[in-house]
Amino acid sequence: MKRIYLMLFLFFLFACRQEQQQNQKSGYKQIGAIERMHTDLDQLINPTAKIEVLAEGFTWVEGPLWISKWQSLLFSDIPNNTVYRWSKKNGLETYLKPAGYTGKLTRGGELGSNGLLLDVKDQLILCQHGDRRIARMDAPLHAPKPEFTSLADQYQRKKFNSPNDIIQRSNGDLIFTDPPYGLNNQQISKQELSFYGVYKLDTLGHVVLLIDSLHRPNGLALTPDEKQLIVGNSDGDKPMLYAYDILPKGTLKAAGIVFDFSQYHGAPDGFKIDRQGNLFVSGPGGIWILNKSYQAIGRIKIPHAVSNCCLADDDKTLYITANHQLLRVKMR
Secondary structure, three states: OHHHHHHHHHHHHHHHHHHHHHHHHHOOEEEOEEEEOOHHHHHOOOOOOOEEEEEEOOOOEEEEEEEOOOOEEEEEEOOOOEEEEEEOOOEEEEEEOOOOOOOOOOOOOOOOEEEEEEOOOOOEEEEEOOOOEEEEEOOOOOOOOOOEEEEEOEEOOEEOOOOOOEEEOOOOOEEEEOOOOOOOHHHHOOOOOOOOOEEEEOOOOOEEEEEOOOOOEEEEEEOOOOOEEEEEEOOOOOOEEEEEEEOOOOOEEEEEEEEEOHHHOOOOOOEEEOOOOOEEEEEOOEEEEEOOOOOEEEEEEOOOOOOEEEEEOOOOEEEEEEOOEEEEEEOO
16 A cells, blocks of 8 residues: 555656646746645646746736637737737737727727627627727638627617626627726716626627626626626625526526635636636636635735636636736646
8 A cells, every 4th residue: 555655656746847847848937826725726736837928018918818729819908909819839919909999089098908709600709998899800810800890889878888808608698797997087977877787798689787786897707507607896895706696588696795805905807617617716816716616725826916817728728817918827
């Protein structure tokens, strides 16, 4: 028995050494560290895994979207009104500009695109802060052009604030959040809606208000079985993840708070849920990893603000948008 334990231990050391050597050969700068809070983390990430800096020099990056057939990532630099593309083969490239604001008047603030989505028809859908709408790029993915069709830009004839994050159900419905982060000081005075909502855009083009009770609805994701919607509230007074049961007709029923960031002096931003139900949540100090029971099992510690993340390679790679950097963590 002791021999078996010794062999397992030696195998573990060998695997760790192999991963360390692989990370050293990658050539990317590394930052941060992996914080292990529970043994469940070991099934997802090796404690020796490195946080690689793939690209940097941005202003504020968001909305990472993995395109598997290209083996590349799209992401938004919101203040620069640009969507970038990164791949191992070609590195960093400008993909789409303008991406979120197509107006003629010069304006500042967070005017670009935020959340990005590849819909069931392989079309690029953008949450456009500057144009305050959900839009579809009217060009093939391989030949992008800043030509857009507005899918939704108002609720009850009142202009949205600044659509932020978006997901799609298997039935084709789009669900998105609409906080005020894309409004500059001039636009705040012209704000038309008195609340910040979570909406559904159904396949017939109807906009349905799902939630109007959150002060700063931000990131959102569906559980793997699509029975619940999880919404992050970036309000400093109520920095929580809320669960909502999805009813047969597509309406929601509040199912309570599943995680509270209050004691950690920060709030959730964007997040993703893997196929096993684990959550990867942008929050205070980095990416928080919660198991399917919403227990914190670890954190990818990053020394500056983190906005969002996305999973790739059958949930074996995590890409992270963090302030001015694009990061990557290779998982198990």
